[in-house]
Amino acid sequence: MAETKIVVGKADDFKDGDRVTIETSNGRKIVVFRQSGEFYALLNRCPHRGADLCKGRFVTNLTSDAVGEYVFHGENRMLACPWHGWEFDIRTGQSYFDPVGTRARPFSVQVQTGDEVRTELDSGEASYTPSEYAAAVAEVGGSSDGPQPGPYKVESFAVSIEDSYVVVSLRAARPARAPRPPRPEEPIKEAIG
């Protein structure tokens, strides 16, 4: 199947910080953000536990070289998942926390097709069996040296403006997969002041 385009709406209708979710004909939900002037699109599903990323908030990346010194990176391009606060770079969908152990190289913007990440990329879910998990943890001595890129990654989509319309390009559909377990219920939201 060739690449498909979905027209989301007029570019001018998006204020900075706006977001909209769209659904493809085969039921995939995609969230489109206008953030810092640019348009980005991600699969509306956190690969960690499946939260709606459209409910996430943008945070400023903050680093430090010494106690009490803050390096404030002005661009708000890190999306914090509404459930656990894990940060994703909206430009690539890359997560910077990896509960299973770190491979030393960052993933490129293109979707990986390595066996180890295929399932997460396809379904947005971790698929390690307990023994695979233990093996992966043992390989890296029990913890990751984070924050750095792990295998979790939200699928991102190319967004373009054609004649001032925002357009999301879908990739070719992947081969059929085994059915996934049902998505967990969203936890009861606690009142947050």
Added chain:
Amino acid sequence: MIDVDVHANIPQIEALFPYLDELWVDWITERAWRGPVMPNHHYPVASERAARLEWRPEGAGPATSVGLLQEHILDPWNVDNAIVNCYYGIEGLRHPDWAAALASAVNDWLIDQWLSKDDRLRATMVMPARDTAAMIKEIRRVGDHPGFVQAFFPTRSDNLWGQRQYHGVFRELAARDLVVGLHYGGTTEGAPSSTGYANYYVEQYGAEWQSFATQVTSLISEGVFTDIPALRVSVLEGGFLWFPVWGWRMNKEWKGLRREVPWLDRPPLHIMRDHFRFSTAPIDAGPPELMAKALQWIGNDDMLMFATDYPHRHDDDIAGFLSLLSAEARAKVMAENAREWYRL
């Protein structure tokens, strides 16, 4: 074999007179002062928690001389090195000059009566722990003595040890390769639990691990190891099975809250594995088959260092505990880990 926690007790205040200025001898005599009160609260004189029956000499207090230590521990256990801790309760004193003078006297007594009498011994220097300038002064005075490998930090303190006013103290220690010895004890008004005082001895004694966990959390969160990468901390008499559980929780929280403490560039449990070691006494031992599983939580063989905690009695089944470890792990726990940690 290396024993990382044996105690040296001041027999009576007069034992420190040779190491005190006349001013303070007079001061003590005038008041008939018998020494800081805190250790006696925690280790009532007749309690076996304070000293095993078989380690109570006739006509002297337990653990009051190097001869007793040789007879009870060093010779029978064939010990290569033992690290002497003097928990005297100096941190409870509020008089800044007296506290500093007494700390100096204890350190000089440790050098004179212990370190110089048996070359198997190393010691933990004590400090007037309410005053950072005085702490640094004492580190500069005796910290270069080759017998001192560690400095004593009572786990119940008025302020958490990770806070910034103490970073200068840690720098002085790291510059001399001295280990931070976080040890049972603390200020007279220091509560053992995070929410206050206990009503019973057993409760107070059992709650103390909470203050250790709080101190460890402070040291890591405050970025002490980001600023001072060479610093090492020993958790002495604080238990150890709680730390993997603490670490899993902290790692999880860090993922969502790390921007508050951006100087933490690694998961807290990872930092702990690099910068902390734990003494084995008291052993938080459960039934052997469950204990064997729990020891796997620790994740490697590097984190534990054997201690008798002489002359205390913890009812530890040391043989049972060691039987759960592989031969390689036993060798590490009994000696190698401490040898590497304390550069022995």
